[in-house]
Amino acid sequence: ADIDVFDIELDQHDPKEIITSVKAMEPTFGGINLEDIKAPECFEIEKTLRKEMDIPVFHDDQHGTAIISGAALLNAAEIADKDLSEIEIVFSGAGASALATARFYVSLGADRDNITMCDSSGIITEERAESGDVNEFKQEFAQDRPAGDLADAMEGADVFVGLSVGGLVSEEMVQSMAADPIIFAMANPDPEIGYEAAKNARDDTVIMATGRSDYPNQVNNVLGFPFIFRGALDVRATEINEAMKVAAAEALAELAQQDVPDAVVKAYGDQPLQFGPNYIIPKPLDPRVLFEVAPAVAKAAMDSGCARKELDLQKYAERLEARLGKSREMMRVVLNKAxxxxxxxxxxxxxxxxxxxxxxxxxxxxxxxxxxxxxxxxxxxxxxxxxxxxxxxxxxxxxxxxxxxxxxxxxxxxxxxxxxxxxxxxxxxxxxxxxxxxxxxxxxxxxxxxxxxxxxxxxxxxxxIGTDPEADYAAGVYMLTFKNRVVFVADATVNQSPDEDVLAEITKQTAKLARRFNVEPRAALLSYSDFGSVRNEGTSKPRNAAKMLHEDPEADFPVDGEMQADTAVVEEMLTGDYSFSELDEPANVLVFPNLEAGNIAYKLLQRLGGAEAIGPMLVGMDKPVHVLQRGDEVKDIVNLAGVAVVDAQSNGQ
Structure with missing residues (x-):
């Protein structure tokens, strides 16, 4: 989420002292995430801090699991064709996380009267509440029903939510549940019932989630709090309220229904990731969570009145996407044009x-x-x-x-x-x-x-189709994006041994392409020689091409050569020994002397230099045509499609 954070441990055990210490830090921080505070003290601490502070205070142990499992519940209910307001939900565990999760499910649309909660002594009933057997927080979910244990509670239930200890649930208990049951066994490291055991217990569809990464549908809090805080901080929210939490869960649920990027699939061993019983929440490594969840949270904050700053949500989402890399920022320019x-x-x-x-x-x-x-x-x-x-x-x-x-x-x-x-x-x-x-x-x-x-x-x-009437040659161009720099590399795919005419044409066409990305071109024709330091047939080609471009009225951009690659991209070298150069800033269009050099260079920059490559983009054609690389991912196809559409717009088609 690209948020600066400080990990602070307090050597205190008295809730009042913790409250005093956290309150004293308010002028320094934009928000505070509370961790590892047990119930019931956590309720008092968070409630007091939220009331007395004007920045978001969020106890992740309570709300994180609630939000992520809530997103899973929304999708699981849809897949199982169950109405959220009618489903019977059983909780194993009645601690901070379980109580917050039960409350949150009510916010999502579940009926409080359909929630049965069990602690180590069995079902929390009104009789136990009246006898003082349970604390005031558990009493909120006391049910008017006979006493019993977890097995009794699970009989006929639609949903099981485990936030307790491992091994409490048997296959027989799963078999007693309603048709197509939903089981969230989230005790770690050992769930209340093993994944395989729950799946094998019945012949119908069992939708299963755990807290473990080695099984489908991992409920992982990292899907929530970073992006919730990102949205809250960016609108200067005074709190993280229920509307913001619901918005986060709904955004996660919706994201799980979208096509999963190939990079995410590869990160998880190429296992199929498609909306269904085995994929009801996004994976923690999915980069889209940032620009899907944070804007939803920001919007909810603005709509609910706790935001001190208004945002244009579309532009905000684009700024968030740009945080994931320069290539996303550059492609957003083109995709918006498309x-x-x-x-x-x-x-x-x-x-x-x-x-x-x-x-x-x-x-x-x-x-x-x-x-x-x-x-x-x-x-x-x-x-x-x-x-x-x-x-x-x-x-x-x-x-x-x-x-x-x-x-x-x-x-x-x-x-x-x-x-x-x-x-x-x-x-x-x-x-x-x-x-x-x-x-x-x-x-x-x-x-x-x-x-x-x-x-x-x-x-x-x-x-x-052939080449453009004003261009005799086509060329392949890669856009390489670094953290704070963008360069266009040509030709990396088409012309094996271009002469000066071809090099000049490639330079002009690549400069046009750069402008489609809102980049003003500064072109360098590269060699192993700097401005005549070596004179032979090879170095004369880029040198002559540069001269031709200086005399070409269509070349309305700074261009120079021949020059070495480091001369082209290092400002100190350009403004020092070569202050006479036409380039007063480092080049962003790099034209290589032949295909071999261009192809080797872009691949080294991509693999060893940390550059992200977009392309190859074909320039110089009469009508927009682009040739993908074998094995390109879906995002590469979409990106190149955007370039093709903008090409067509530029051609007046």
Missing amino acids: KSDPKRLVLAEGDDEKMVRAAHQLVDQGIAEPVLIGDREEIWEHAERLGLDFDPEIVDPEEGNLAPYAERLYELRQRKGVTRREADELIEDGNYLGSVMVEMGDADAMLTGLMHHYPSALRPPLQV
């Missing part, structure tokens, strides 16, 4: 699962209008299995109706050795079909390459 005027985008390998997932996100976020080329049944099978609720446009080559496209392909390639019959065969290839659709104006842009080697994916669009 959303302003979405274009028709052909996904040439549309029956690949990643393409289907990407298409759903493009529609859901309003980035583009995807057209999937591929097997219709396979596309729908992917969408149904993944639970993607959308109706994409599909072009299935096996269904025919491709004659106009085949005829156009034949017209374009008949003097390149392609016969009419060969055109009929080629047009069934998604890369050729997509290219012709874009060339004819039936689509505005195209993505391909996910399942092909880069050269074979690039060949059809080059043959059909």
Whole structure:
């Protein structure tokens, strides 16, 4: 959550002394998270501090589990088709966490009369409360029912919530519950009943959550308090109230229903993560929690009147996303431009699962209008299995109706050795079909390459669409983002040994691309020589290209070369020994002398320099076409789709 925190231990055991010490720290801190204070003292401490302080005070042991398990309960009830207001809930444990969780479930919509709480002596009944057998806090959930133990309470229950000790629940007790039971066995390290035992106890669906990371549906407080505090601090909230906690739980529940990023799936051993009985809450390593939960909490604070600062929530979410890395900040610029005027985008390998997932996100976020080329049944099978609720446009080559496209392909390639019959065969290839659709104006842009080697994916669009009339060459560009810097690297994918004309053209096209990301280009043509220190055929190419650009009125940006890479990016070197350079600031467009150097450099910067790479982005084409790398993740497809849409907008399509 990117919050500065201080871990402070107090050598005190008297609640009044703890209250006094915490209150005295108020001028220093924006909020205070209380940890490891047992019941019932924790209730008095938190209640008093919340009343007497004007900053958020939050006891995580009470509310953290309540919020995270509450999110799980919302989704579990939906999956099990149970009405939250009608379900019977049994608690094992009546400490601080259990009491706070029960109260929170009521805030989410559960009926207090349907909550049965058990402590070590059995069911908390009104009879026990009247006899003074339970403290004032437990009395809140005393039920008018016969005395009994946990087994009696669980009979016919819809939900079991364990916040006690391990091994209390047997398979027979699970079998006694209502149909499709929900079991949150959250004692650590050993749950009240083991995951396998609970699952194997019945033939119907058992929705199971624990506090352990080695089983599905881990209830982990780290999903809550960092992001709740982020939202509370950013609106200068005076407290963390019930509305803010409910907003956090609802945001987590909604996030679990979204498509899970490939990076999160890989972090958890490539196990399937899809909304359902085994995935009802997001994983703790999911970076989206920050910009989903914090804005929801901030909005609830503003709506409930405890915020001292108003935020534009859309801009706030974007600022939060930027905290996760410069690449997200840069891509947000492009994706927002794309959303302003979405274009028709052909996904040439549309029956690949990643393409289907990407298409759903493009529609859901309003980035583009995807057209999937591929097997219709396979596309729908992917969408149904993944639970993607959308109706994409599909072009299935096996269904025919491709004659106009085949005829156009034949017209374009008949003097390149392609016969009419060969055109009929080629047009069934998604890369050729997509290219012709874009060339004819039936689509505005195209993505391909996910399942092909880069050269074979690039060949059809080059043959059909070709380069821009004002550009004789296409090039591949990567945007590399560091913590506080962005550089565009060209050419890393297309031109093997460019001469000065090609280098000059690549530089101009890359500068145009930089401006689409709202970056004013400063270009350096790189070599192993600095401004003529070595003179040979190799160093003369970037030197001559720089001269050509100095004389080109279209090159309306600072450019210089040849120069070494460190000269280009280190300000002290530019302003020291080379103060005569056209660059008065470090370059952000780096043009390499050949493909080999460019490709090696970007991969080293990515793997060893900590850069995040976006691309390759194809520049110089007559119409927007971008070629993915084999194995790209869904986020890469979505990002490159946004670039393609902005390209189409720039081309007036």
